[in-house]
Amino acid sequence: MAEEKTEQTLLTAAVRVLKENFPAQRKQYIIALVAMVVVAAMASASAWIMKAIFDVLSNVPTAYPAPVVAGMVLGIFILKGAAGYTQSVYLSRAGNRVVARIQRDIYRKLLQQEAAWFDRTESSDILIRVTQSAQSARMMLDTIVTGFVRDALTLIGLVAVMVTQQALLSIVFLVIGPLALLGVRALLARVRKIMTAELASLTEILKVIQETSAGLRVVRAFGLEPILERRMDKAVRDVEKRSNSIVRLESVTAPMMDILAGGAIATIVLISGVSAGFGGTTTAGELMAFITALLMAYEPAKRLSRMRVSLESAFVGVQMMFEILDRPDSMADPADAVALPHGQGEVALRNVGFTYDGKRPILSDLTLVFAPGRTTALVGPSGGGKSTIMSLLLRLYDPTEGHVEIDGTDLRRITRRSLQQMTAFVGQNTFLFSSTVRENIRMGRLDASDADVERAARSAQAHDFIMALPSGYDTPVGENGIFLSGGQRQRLSLARAILKDAPILLLDEATSALDNDSEALVRDAIAEATRGRTTIIIAHRLSTVMGADDIAFIEGGRLIEQGPLRELLERPGKFAALFNKEVSGKAPAGAEAEAVVEEALF
Structure with missing residues (x-):
C-alpha cells in the first residue's frame, strides 16, 4: 500500500x-x-x-x-x-x-x-x-x-x-x-531518502557560507574560524557521502x-x-x-x-x-481592495493586538492615533513594541486583532501599491542594493532625473561625501553598502526616502549611525522633509524627542501616555518622571543630559 x-x-x-x-x-x-x-x-x-x-x-x-x-x-x-x-x-x-x-x-x-x-x-x-x-x-x-x-x-x-x-x-x-x-x-525508497538528506546538507553549506560572509567581523573577533570549519567539513562530507550513495544506487x-x-x-x-x-x-x-x-x-x-x-x-x-x-499569496490584494484615496494622512491603530508566534503578545489592545501633518515620536523601553508598530504600518504583518488605518481605511482593504505610494521608510539597519550610489537613491522614485537624485542627496547632507567617492554618484556601494560607513549608508537611505516624497514618512531612528556633527546636519534635513507630512519616528535620542510635535510612550505593547513634550512634562507620568530624574536630578543640561536620558530610556 x-x-x-x-x-x-x-x-x-x-x-x-x-x-x-x-x-x-x-x-x-x-x-x-x-x-x-x-x-x-x-x-x-x-x-x-x-x-x-x-x-x-x-x-x-x-x-x-x-x-x-x-x-x-x-x-x-x-x-x-x-x-x-x-x-x-x-x-x-x-x-x-x-x-x-x-x-x-x-x-x-x-x-x-x-x-x-x-x-x-x-x-x-x-x-x-x-x-x-x-x-x-x-x-x-x-x-x-x-x-x-x-x-x-x-x-x-x-x-x-x-x-x-x-x-x-x-x-x-x-x-x-x-x-x-x-x-x-x-x-527506489533509498534513493528518495538519500536525496532528501543531500538537499539538507547543501542547505547547511549555503548557511555556513552566508554566516561567514555576513558575520566575518564577529567570526574574526571571537576566533570562531575552527567552529565554522568543522560545520563546513561535516556538511561537505555529508554531501560527498550521499552523492556517492546516489551514484552507487544509480550505477x-x-x-x-x-x-x-x-x-x-x-x-x-x-x-x-x-x-x-x-x-x-x-x-x-x-x-x-x-x-x-x-x-x-x-x-x-x-x-x-x-x-x-x-x-x-x-x-x-x-x-x-x-x-x-502552492503557498497562498498571503500578501496579495483582496478582490475588493481599493486604491487609497488622497486624504489628510491620519494614521491610526485601533484596538490592535499582535503576536509573532501565536503565544506571546507584543501589542495588546493598542489604540494610537498619529495626527496628520505632524511628527510623532515613539519612545519607551526596548522590546515595548515600537518596531512592531512600524512593521504593521508598512503592512509587513497584519494585526492579530483590531485595525491599522490610514484616513479611516483599513490597510487590509487597500491595494498594496497605493500603500507603497503613500509611505516612505528609513530603517535603523539600513539596506542598500549592490549597485551605484545614484541607483540606490533612485530606488525611491524610479523615474527621477539625475538632478532630482542630487537634490535629495543634498537634502540628506550626502552630496559632499558622494562627490568625494572615486566615481561620485556612479560609485558602486558593494553588497549592502559594504564600501560605505554606517553614517554614509544611513544618509543614502534618507535621501532615497526624501526623493520618494511620500505623504507619510516612517523613520526608525534614522540618525542612529551618525556622529554628532552629521546628526545635526541631517536633523535639519529631516525637519525640512517632515514639514507638512505625517511623520512617525522611533526616537532613541533626546534631540529627536524634543523636535517632535507629539510623543507616545510605549511600554509592554500598550500606550502609556501621549502628547506634546511640554504637556507630558507638566503632568505626572512615566515620561515626566524619567525625564526629571535623569536630566534634572542627575546631569546638567546639554549633551550630557541627552546621554543620560538615552541610557535610561533605551
Missing part, C-alpha cells in the same frame, strides 16, 4: 510538471521529439542494414549492390547525426526556458509571502528551493521525454528488427530483460544489465549454434542483424531501467518546488 501511494505521488508530480511546462515550450519539445523519433528510427535502421552489409561482404547472390548499401549506410548515419544534434539543441533550449520560468515563478511567489514566513524560513533553504528545485523539474522533464520517446522507440524498433530476423531467439531476450526491473524497484543497474545481457547473448549463441547443427535455416546475415540489434538494445534498455531511479532523484526537488508554488 505504501508503495502504491509513493508511485501515485510521483505520477501526480510528473503529470503536473508536464502539464505546467510542456505547453509553454511545445514548439521546442515537438521539434526535439520529432528528432528523437528520427534517432530511434535510424538506430533500428543501423541494425537492420547489418544484414545487407554482411550479405555484400559474403557475396550472397541476392544481396543489394555494394554502392546501394554504402549509400544507405551513409544516409542512415547522416540522418542520425543531424537528428541527434537537433534533439540536443532543442531539448536544452526548452529545458533552459523551463528553469528560467520556474525560478521567476518561485521568486514572484516569494514576494507575495508574509514577513512571518521569511522570519521562520532560513535564506539558505530558500536559495536551495529556487536553484535546485528548478533543475529537478528540468531533470524530470528531460527524463520523461527522452525515456518515453527516444529510448522507448529505439528499443521497440530494435526489438522489431530482432523479431523479424530471429523470432525464436528474441523470446529469450524478452524473457530475461524484464528481470532487471525487479532489482531496480528495491532501490548498480549497469552490472545487473551487464550480467543479464551477457546471459542473454550466451544463451542466444548457444541456441543458434545448436539450431545450425541441426540444419537450421538462419542465414549469417540474419544472425548478424539480430545480434547487432541485441547489442544496440542494451543501452536504451539500461537507460529505461534507470529512469525510475532518476525520477525519484528529481522528485524530492520537485516536491520542494511545489511547496513554494
Whole structure:
C-alpha cells in the first residue's frame, strides 16, 4: 500500500510538471521529439542494414549492390547525426526556458509571502528551493521525454528488427530483460531518502557560507574560524557521502544489465549454434542483424531501467518546488481592495493586538492615533513594541486583532501599491542594493532625473561625501553598502526616502549611525522633509524627542501616555518622571543630559 501511494505521488508530480511546462515550450519539445523519433528510427535502421552489409561482404547472390548499401549506410548515419544534434539543441533550449520560468515563478511567489514566513524560513533553504528545485523539474522533464520517446522507440524498433530476423531467439531476450526491473524497484525508497538528506546538507553549506560572509567581523573577533570549519567539513562530507550513495544506487543497474545481457547473448549463441547443427535455416546475415540489434538494445534498455531511479532523484526537488508554488499569496490584494484615496494622512491603530508566534503578545489592545501633518515620536523601553508598530504600518504583518488605518481605511482593504505610494521608510539597519550610489537613491522614485537624485542627496547632507567617492554618484556601494560607513549608508537611505516624497514618512531612528556633527546636519534635513507630512519616528535620542510635535510612550505593547513634550512634562507620568530624574536630578543640561536620558530610556 505504501508503495502504491509513493508511485501515485510521483505520477501526480510528473503529470503536473508536464502539464505546467510542456505547453509553454511545445514548439521546442515537438521539434526535439520529432528528432528523437528520427534517432530511434535510424538506430533500428543501423541494425537492420547489418544484414545487407554482411550479405555484400559474403557475396550472397541476392544481396543489394555494394554502392546501394554504402549509400544507405551513409544516409542512415547522416540522418542520425543531424537528428541527434537537433534533439540536443532543442531539448536544452526548452529545458533552459523551463528553469528560467520556474525560478521567476518561485521568486514572484516569494514576494507575495508574509514577513512571518521569511522570519521562520532560513535564506539558505530558500536559495536551495529556487536553484535546485528548478533543475529537478528540468531533470524530470528531460527524463520523461527522452525515456518515453527516444529510448522507448529505439528499443521497440530494435526489438522489431530482432523479431523479424530471429523470432525464436528474441523470446529469450524478452524473457530475461524484464528481470532487471525487479532489482531496480528495491532501490527506489533509498534513493528518495538519500536525496532528501543531500538537499539538507547543501542547505547547511549555503548557511555556513552566508554566516561567514555576513558575520566575518564577529567570526574574526571571537576566533570562531575552527567552529565554522568543522560545520563546513561535516556538511561537505555529508554531501560527498550521499552523492556517492546516489551514484552507487544509480550505477548498480549497469552490472545487473551487464550480467543479464551477457546471459542473454550466451544463451542466444548457444541456441543458434545448436539450431545450425541441426540444419537450421538462419542465414549469417540474419544472425548478424539480430545480434547487432541485441547489442544496440542494451543501452536504451539500461537507460529505461534507470529512469525510475532518476525520477525519484528529481522528485524530492520537485516536491520542494511545489511547496513554494502552492503557498497562498498571503500578501496579495483582496478582490475588493481599493486604491487609497488622497486624504489628510491620519494614521491610526485601533484596538490592535499582535503576536509573532501565536503565544506571546507584543501589542495588546493598542489604540494610537498619529495626527496628520505632524511628527510623532515613539519612545519607551526596548522590546515595548515600537518596531512592531512600524512593521504593521508598512503592512509587513497584519494585526492579530483590531485595525491599522490610514484616513479611516483599513490597510487590509487597500491595494498594496497605493500603500507603497503613500509611505516612505528609513530603517535603523539600513539596506542598500549592490549597485551605484545614484541607483540606490533612485530606488525611491524610479523615474527621477539625475538632478532630482542630487537634490535629495543634498537634502540628506550626502552630496559632499558622494562627490568625494572615486566615481561620485556612479560609485558602486558593494553588497549592502559594504564600501560605505554606517553614517554614509544611513544618509543614502534618507535621501532615497526624501526623493520618494511620500505623504507619510516612517523613520526608525534614522540618525542612529551618525556622529554628532552629521546628526545635526541631517536633523535639519529631516525637519525640512517632515514639514507638512505625517511623520512617525522611533526616537532613541533626546534631540529627536524634543523636535517632535507629539510623543507616545510605549511600554509592554500598550500606550502609556501621549502628547506634546511640554504637556507630558507638566503632568505626572512615566515620561515626566524619567525625564526629571535623569536630566534634572542627575546631569546638567546639554549633551550630557541627552546621554543620560538615552541610557535610561533605551
